[in-house]
Amino acid sequence: MTQPRLGVPDLGIGVGLRVPHYRHILSQRPAMDFFEIISENFMVDGGKPVHHLEQVQQHYPLIQHGVSLSIGGPEEPDPAYLARLKQLVRRVQPAWLSDHFCWCGVPGAHLHDLLPLPYTWEAVERVAERARRVQDYLEVPFALENTSSYMTYSCSQMSEWQFISEVAERANIGLMFDVNNVYVSAYNHGFDPHEFIRSIPHERIVQIHLAGHTNVGKYIIDTHRGHVVDAVWALYAETIRYTGSVSTLIEWDDEIPEWPVLAAEAEKARHARDVALGRVPAPLPARSAAAGERQAAHSASHGGPRELAARESSSLGAAVAE
Numbered sequence: 001m002t003q004p005r006l007g008v009p010d011l012g013i014g015v016g017l018r019v020p021h022y023r024h025i026l027s028q029r030p031a032m033d034f035f036e037i038i039s040e041n042f043m044v045d046g047g048k049p050v051h052h053l054e055q056v057q058q059h060y061p062l063i064q065h066g067v068s069l070s071i072g073g074p075e076e077p078d079p080a081y082l083a084r085l086k087q088l089v090r091r092v093q094p095a096w097l098s099d100h101f102c103w104c105g106v107p108g109a110h111l112h113d114l115l116p117l118p119y120t121w122e123a124v125e126r127v128a129e130r131a132r133r134v135q136d137y138l139e140v141p142f143a144l145e146n147t148s149s150y151m152t153y154s155c156s157q158m159s160e161w162q163f164i165s166e167v168a169e170r171a172n173i174g175l176m177f178d179v180n181n182v183y184v185s186a187y188n189h190g191f192d193p194h195e196f197i198r199s200i201p202h203e204r205i206v207q208i209h210l211a212g213h214t215n216v217g218k219y220i221i222d223t224h225r226g227h228v229v230d231a232v233w234a235l236y237a238e239t240i241r242y243t244g245s246v247s248t249l250i251e252w253d254d255e256i257p258e259w260p261v262l263a264a265e266a267e268k269a270r271h272a273r274d275v276a277l278g279r280v281p282a283p284l285p286a287r288s289a290a291a292g293e294r295q296a297a298h299s300a301s302h303g304g305p306r307e308l309a310a311r312e313s314s315s316l317g318a319a320v321a322e
């Protein structure tokens, strides 16, 4: 077990801070280890966003997650954006901050999407150099997240896991490891999610994301909708056995449920983490847990994420109905 990683603490189990839950969080102060905010939603001088932020901050640790740095884009990260981000870092004082291995547009056109990078040595150097500078400038541990993707580049020279590992090592930054994104991309591109998990520098993983997705048969869309599926829970347990106790967050951004549903998903993550670490005994093989383990074991022995995901439609249905 590797710990603590890059000097950042294990904050426990958290969820994304989302508007529909503000009233409940501020009036009831429900138990939650930490919240993750989307940086761009709070990069303003005042008003309601800052008011809510300051209220939540009084009672919970916050970390920041960004969506528009565009670290691999054709242009350098926008200095004005970075200045506003640094202002927010000073206000929030997060233990770390993250964005994505992606690009978001070209000069004059921000596409508001997390587009995949070509996995080339040239891109490794460009992203690593920028990531190192961003971390130095922001003066806070910085991590980049593996994205979900729907296309690849014929010019790529390495796997996604080799790419993110090379960048993280060269830039001396952390990895925000999104287990659902590994599953989604493994399904869409036909690679082995276990090889991805096995091959990255586990000591650099500062946070894990878990989320639901939408399987439309030919491919999976990373919707952040619904429960985490059994197969992703199994990959999460596998990851935790490599990393030790890492801060874990549930992302639920579409059809956002009532607070108790989200809180229960976070508790499920806590239990899964505790079981993976041997802190609590494994539960008796309940239907869904057993199905997840069977899927993982099947995939490990038979190789393909397609086989693993082929059973997902039934387990997804069961999970949503829970």
Ligand SMILES: [Fe+2]
Pocket (backbone or CB within 6 Å): 145, 178, 181, 209, 251
């Ligand atoms: Fe994520």
